[in-house]
Structures are given as C-alpha cells and as structure tokens.
Amino acid sequence: MKTFLSVSHIVVSILLVLSILSQQRGAALGITFGGTGATYHTKRGAEKVLFIATIVFAVLFVSLSVLILFV
Secondary structure, X not given: OHHHHHHHHHHHHHHHHHHHHOOOOOOHHHHHOOOOOOOOOOOOOHHHHXXXXXXXXXXXXXXXXXXXXXX
C-alpha cells in the first residue's frame, strides 16, 4: 500500500509541476515598467482546463502527502 501511495505521489507531483510550468505568464513585470494593466482577462478553453487541472493536482498532492504521513 505504501509503495502504491509513493508512486502515486511522484506521478501527481510531476503532473503538478508540468501543469504549473505550462501555464501562460502574466504581464506583471510589464506593468512595473509602465505597461497598462487595465485590461480584464478571463480564462477560456485550454487555459481554463489547465488552471482547473492545476488545482486538482495540488489538492491530490496535499491529500496524498497527508495520507502517506499517517500510513
């Protein structure tokens, strides 16, 4: 059981890192140097799916971490 949880934890952590790294970068640094940040941007399509997947992977990662702690 512990081996299965450990392997699952590794897989979820890799998926979490990949989902975070594949998201688009914001224009936060551009605002610092005089860019306008007055536009409102909603997530659509693949960007929204990737955002929700990142949240799911993060919740799974924390849940598996706690579960491994108590097993």
